[in-house]
Amino acid sequence: MKKAMLLLIMSLLVFTMAACTANEKAGTKEKEGNAKKILYLNNGDSPKSFDPPIGFDSVSWNPLNNLMEGMARLDKNDKPQPAMAEKWDVSEDGTHYTFHIRGDAKWSNGDQVTAQDFEYAWKRLLNPETGSPASFLGYFIKGGEAYNSGKGKAEDVAVKAKDDQTLEVTLEAPQAYFINVITNPAFFPINQKVAEKDPKWFNSAETFVSNGPFKLSEWKQGTSFNMAKNKEYWDAKNVKLDEVHWAIISDPTTEYQMFERGELDSSSVPSEVSEKLYKENKVDVVDQGGIYFYRLNVNKPPFQNKNIRKAFAMAIDQKQIVDFVTKNKEKPAYGFVSYGLKDNEGNDFRETNGDLLKSDPSEAKKLLEAGMKEEGYSKLPAITLTYSTSPNHQKIAETIQQMLKQNLGVDVKLANMEWNVFSEKQSNLEFQFSRSSFLPDYADPINFLESFQTGHSMNRTGWSNAQYDSLIKSAKAEGDETKRFADMYEAEKILMDEMPIIPIHFYNQPHLVNEKVKGIVYHPVGYMDLKWAEKK
Numbered sequence: 001m002k003k004a005m006l007l008l009i010m011s012l013l014v015f016t017m018a019a020c021t022a023n024e025k026a027g028t029k030e031k032e033g034n035a036k037k038i039l040y041l042n043n044g045d046s047p048k049s050f051d052p053p054i055g056f057d058s059v060s061w062n063p064l065n066n067l068m069e070g071m072a073r074l075d076k077n078d079k080p081q082p083a084m085a086e087k088w089d090v091s092e093d094g095t096h097y098t099f100h101i102r103g104d105a106k107w108s109n110g111d112q113v114t115a116q117d118f119e120y121a122w123k124r125l126l127n128p129e130t131g132s133p134a135s136f137l138g139y140f141i142k143g144g145e146a147y148n149s150g151k152g153k154a155e156d157v158a159v160k161a162k163d164d165q166t167l168e169v170t171l172e173a174p175q176a177y178f179i180n181v182i183t184n185p186a187f188f189p190i191n192q193k194v195a196e197k198d199p200k201w202f203n204s205a206e207t208f209v210s211n212g213p214f215k216l217s218e219w220k221q222g223t224s225f226n227m228a229k230n231k232e233y234w235d236a237k238n239v240k241l242d243e244v245h246w247a248i249i250s251d252p253t254t255e256y257q258m259f260e261r262g263e264l265d266s267s268s269v270p271s272e273v274s275e276k277l278y279k280e281n282k283v284d285v286v287d288q289g290g291i292y293f294y295r296l297n298v299n300k301p302p303f304q305n306k307n308i309r310k311a312f313a314m315a316i317d318q319k320q321i322v323d324f325v326t327k328n329k330e331k332p333a334y335g336f337v338s339y340g341l342k343d344n345e346g347n348d349f350r351e352t353n354g355d356l357l358k359s360d361p362s363e364a365k366k367l368l369e370a371g372m373k374e375e376g377y378s379k380l381p382a383i384t385l386t387y388s389t390s391p392n393h394q395k396i397a398e399t400i401q402q403m404l405k406q407n408l409g410v411d412v413k414l415a416n417m418e419w420n421v422f423s424e425k426q427s428n429l430e431f432q433f434s435r436s437s438f439l440p441d442y443a444d445p446i447n448f449l450e451s452f453q454t455g456h457s458m459n460r461t462g463w464s465n466a467q468y469d470s471l472i473k474s475a476k477a478e479g480d481e482t483k484r485f486a487d488m489y490e491a492e493k494i495l496m497d498e499m500p501i502i503p504i505h506f507y508n509q510p511h512l513v514n515e516k517v518k519g520i521v522y523h524p525v526g527y528m529d530l531k532w533a534e535k536k
Contacts (some may be wrong), residue, residue, distance in 0.1 A: 037535050038243045039517065040265045042255050045388075045419040046222050046248055051202040052188040053125040053132035058439050058527075059419065061185055063246065065527035066227065068188040069212040071099050071118070071167075072179050074526045078443075080179045084113055084189065084211065084234075085167075094174030095142075099167040106232040107191050108215040114192075115161035121190040122159045122169075123147075133427065133457045134186035136450065137441060140178060140476075142170045173477045180442040183526065213239045213531045224248055240519070240534035250390055250419075256512070265514040265535065271327040271395070277512070278329070285329060288507040289338050289525040290439040291448075292330075294385070294400075296500050299462040300432040301381045307371030308380075309499040312433075313357055314364035315407040316400055318504055325399050326392070328510045333503035334358065337448045337492055338440075340524060344481035349445045353489050356496035357503060361407035368408055384413045387435035388422040396504065397435065426460050436460070439507070443525040445488050446475055452495055463500035 047060040055064055073083035082088075086102035105113035124130050126138045126148045139145040141159060146152030158170035171178060181187070191209045194201050201207045205225070208216040213235070214227035227244040230236065247263075249255050252270045259267035269283055277283050296303040296312065303309050318332035331339065334355035341349045372380065385401065387393040397414050404410045412433070417425070426434055438458075440447045451458035453469050468491055475487035495501070509522050516536045521529040 036242045037240060038245060039241050039530065039533060039535055040245050040247070040263065042247045042249050042258070042264055042267070043225075044248070044255075045250055047225075048420055048423065049202065050208060050216070052121070052185045052190065053130055053134050056132065056134040056186060057423065058437070061439075062528040063225065063227070064185040064188070065212070066214050066244070066530045067208075067210040067212050067216060068185065069233075070182050070184075070187045070189070071101075072183050073531075074183050074521075074523050074529065076521050076532065078523050078526060080183050084118075088179075094176070095171045097169045097171070097178070099169070101165040101167070102234055103165070104234045105211065106234065107194075108210045108230050108232050109191075109194070110232060111191060111193065111209075112164065113189060113211050114164045115167040116164070117189040117192050118167050119159050119161045120192040120195070122187060123154050123157055124190065125186055126157060127154065132186065134184070134441070136457060137181060137184060137186050140171050140173075140175055140181065142172050144172075174479055175476075177442055177444045180444070180525075184441045185527075186441075214241075214244060217243070222248065235531075239531060241530060244530060252390075252392060259512055259514075262514075265517050266520070267512045269328055269510045269512065271325065271392070274327040274510075282512060283510050284513060286509040286511075286522040287340060287524040288439075288509045288522075289340055289443070290437065290507040291333050291336060291338055292396075292435075292437050292504045292507065293333065293336070294502040294504065295426070295431070295434050295436045295461045296502065297429055297432050297434075297462055298500055299429060302371070302375060302377065302383070303432065303500075305371040305375050306498060307367045307374065309371075311364045311368035311371060311408060312404065312410075313499050313502045314360045314367065316403050316502060316504070317359040319359070320403075321396060321399055322505050325395050326505065328508065330505040330508055333506050335492060336438075336495060336501065336503055337445045337488075338506045341443060341445050343485040349485075349488075353492055356493060357499075364407055368410075380410060382413065383410065383433060384415050384431075385433045385435070386415045386417070386422070386426075386431045388419045389416045393435050427457070429460065429462055436501075437507075440525045445485075445492075446472070449488055449491050449495070450476070452500070461500040463498065465494060465498060468494045468498075 045059045047055055047063055048057050049055040069083045071085040072080040075081045084101055084105050085099040087100050089098040101115055107113055125132050126135055126144050128148055128150055135148045143152050143156040143158050147154060147157050160168045162168055194209045198207055205216045205219040210230060213230060213233050215230040217228040218226040225246050229239050229242050252268045256267045256270050258264045269277055296309050298304050322330045322332050334357045335350055335353055337349050339348060339350045343349055385397055387397045401412045401414060404412050450472055453472050454464040471487045471491040475484045478484040519532040519534050
C-alpha cells in the first residue's frame with residue numbers, strides 16, 4: 001500500500017513538473033510572439049508573378065510594392081518622393097532626366113543597387129521577348145515603343161547608366177507626370193547579376209532578391225506568402241513591422257470570419273454584413289481610382305455590332321448594383337475615367353465630361369432590334385459572360401444576367417475560372433463578354449484612355465477606332481494642357497459612344513482594420529504601402 005502511494009506521489013510530481021515546464025515554454029513562446037510585430041493580411045488571389053514587369057495587376061502590386069522600390073516612392077500624401085534616387089535633375093525642355101542613386105541603396109543580399117540594375121530592368125520591360133503587359137508604360141522613353149514593337153534596338157532606348165549611381169533618361173516628349181509613372185512596379189530595378197545567373201530568381205523565396213522595406217521569407221504557392229523586414233533597406237529605421245504574413249483567400253465572407261477570429265488584421269466588407277458594419281461605424285473607406293466594368297469582344301458575334309453593344313450597356317442599372325448587390329457605397333459609373341483626377345483648370349475630369357451612359361431599358365430594346373436587323377439576326381447567337389472566380393463577381397454577374405433577361409429578353413450563360421487562367425484567356429481575346437477592372441498606373445486620365453488604342457495590350461476587346469487613336473497620340477505628345485485635356489475629353493466620348501466596354505462602378509477602398517494597427521497607407525492611385533505600418 002505504502003509502495004503504491006509512493007508511486008502515485010512520484011507520478012503526480014512528474015506530471016506537475018511536466019505541466020509547469022509546458023506552461024513555462026508556452027509562456028515563453030507567447031512572449032516571443034508578442035515581441036515580434038507581425039501583421040496578418042489577405043491578398044485575395046495568388047500573385048500572377050513577383051517578376052516586376054509581369055506582375056502587372058492589383059493582385060501582384062500590393063506585395064511587390066512592399067518588396068521592391070523604384071527611383072521614387074509615393075509618400076503618405078500620395079506624392080512621389082525620392083527613394084532609390086536621392087534626387088534627380090530635369091532639363092529645361094522637360095525631356096531629359098538624370099537620376100542620382102543614393103549611396104546606401106542595397107539589395108536584400110547586400111549587393112549595391114546600381115544604375116545598371118535600372119537600365120537592365122527598364123530595357124527588359126520593353127524587350128518584346130519579355131512579353132510584359134506593362135511595356136506600353138515605357139513608350140514615354142525615347143526609342144521605347146520602337147524597341148518593343150520590333151522596329152528598334154535595345155541600344156536605341158534612351159536609358160543609360162553613366163556610372164554606378166547615375167542614370168540618364170530621355171523622353172519622347174515632356175511629361176509632367178513622368179515621376180508618377182515610374183513609381184509603378186513595372187519600373188522597379190532588377191539585380192542584374194542575380195537575374196543573369198538565375199532567370200527564374202523571382203519564383204521562390206529562396207532566390208528572390210528585393211530592395212524595398214521587406215524581403216520574401218516564405219512562399220507556399222497558392223496558399224500563402226510571408227515577408228520579413230529587409231535590414232538592408234536604406235530606410236529600415238522607419239520600418240516598424242518585423243513580418244507580414246499574407247493569406248490567399250478569395251472568399252470575402254471567409255476573410256471577414258478570419259478577421260473576426262483575430263486571424264487577420266484587416267478585411268474587406270462582405271455585402272451581407274455591410275449595412276450593419278456601416279451603421280456601427282466600423283468601416284474605414286478610402287478613395288480609390290479605378291473602375292469595375294465588362295469587356296465586349298467586337299470580334300465575336302453579336303458584339304461586332306455597335307447598337308447591340310449599346311443595348312446591352314443600357315439594359316444594365318448600375319445604381320441598383322451598387323445599392324443592392326455590392327453595398328459598399330461605390331459610385332455608379334457612367335463614364336470610364338474615375339472621379340478625383342483634375343484637369344489643368346482644377347476641374348474634376350469625370351464631372352466635366354459628365355454621364356456618357358444611362359440606364360434605359362426601353363431605348364435598349366430599340367437598339368437591340370436595330371442591331372439584330374443590321375446583322376440579319378432572327379435570334380442572337382449564344383452569349384456567355386465569363387468572370388474570375390469570386391463570390392462578389394458571381395453576384396454581380398448573376399444580377400446582370402437577370403437584368404439582360406428582364407430588359408432585353410436575352411438569355412446569358414455564366415462561366416467562371418481561376419484568376420490567372422482567366423487573365424491569360426482575356427488577354428488572348430478568348431472571351432465574348434467578360435468581367436474586368438482597371439486600376440490606374442499613375443494619376444492622369446490618359447492612363448485610363450490609352451488602354452483602348454488599337455492593338456494595345458490592355459485593350460482586350462478587339463475594338464479599333466482611328467480617330468480615337470489619333471486623339472490619344474496627340475494628347476500624349478501635347479505640351480499645352482488645355483489642348484491635351486480637350487483631346488482626352490473627346491476621346492472618352494468616342495469610347496463611350498462605341499461601347500466596347502460596359503462601366504459598372506468606380507472603386508473605393510472599404511476595409512476593417514484591427515484597432516492595434518496604424519499607418520497602413522492606401523493610395524487612391526497606387527498600392528497599399530506597409531512601410532510606415534505598425535502594430536501595437
